[in-house]
Amino acid sequence: MLLRLLHRLLEIFLHLERRIEQPFLRPAFDAVLRMPLAFAATALINVQRSREPVGLAEETPLLGEDEAHPLPMIRIAITAEAYEAIAATLALGSIGYEVEPAATSERFVWVEEVWANKLGAMRGPGESYSDVILRLIELEAQSTA
Numbered sequence: 408m409l410l411r412l413l414h415r416l417l418e419i420f421l422h423l424e425r426r427i428e429q430p431f432l433r434p435a436f437d438a439v440l441r442m443p444l445a446f447a448a449t450a451l452i453n454v455q456r457s458r459e460p461v462g463l464a465e466e467t468p469l470l471g472e473d474e475a476h477p478l479p480m481i482r483i484a485i486t487a488e489a490y491e492a493i494a495a496t497l498a499l500g501s502i503g504y505e506v507e508p509a510a511t512s513e514r515f516v517w518v519e520e521v522w523a524n525k526l527g528a529m530r531g532p533g534e535s536y537s538d539v540i541l542r543l544i545e546l547e548a549q550s551t552a
Contacts, residue, residue, distance in 0.1 A: 481523040482515050489537035490514040492544045513537075 461467055480503065485493075487508070503517035518526075529539045 479520040480517045481520050482517050483523055483526070483536050484509055484511075484513040484515055485535075485540060486513055486537040489540040490516065493540055496544075 459467060482505075490504070505515040505517075508514050523536075526536050526539050529543075530536070531538075
């Protein structure tokens with residue numbers, strides 16, 4: 408019984424507080440303390456940041472990142488048919504390509520040197536990278552069928 412009374416009193420107090428706070432206290436609080444509190448929060452965040460001078464839109468290397476060397480990339484030209492065949496199978500962002508096609512309507516694709524070497528090793532006499540890609544896609548389709 409006592410807990411119900413306490414609950415009811417707290418509920419009444421909560422309703423009264425909401426009726427007073429929204430129209431009277433909140434606008435005054437915002438007008439006086441909103442900007443100082445925002446500046447204080449920003450200052451607290453800035454205190455925790457490192458003191459390295461970093462320009463706008465400039466990256467800082469992560470710890471141990473300077474030892475890692477990016478893999479060399481090679482640009483190869485493939486036909487539009489081969490490009491369409493592999494574009495559907497690759498994860499977004501896993502391959503670089505040039506937006507404008509070449510004069511021969513081929514697409515320039517940037518791949519890691521390792522993969523370019525593997526494609527080159529699979530080429531038969533007179534075959535291009537595109538022929539190898541289309542052959543691999545066809546073999547994959549046959550194995551899943």
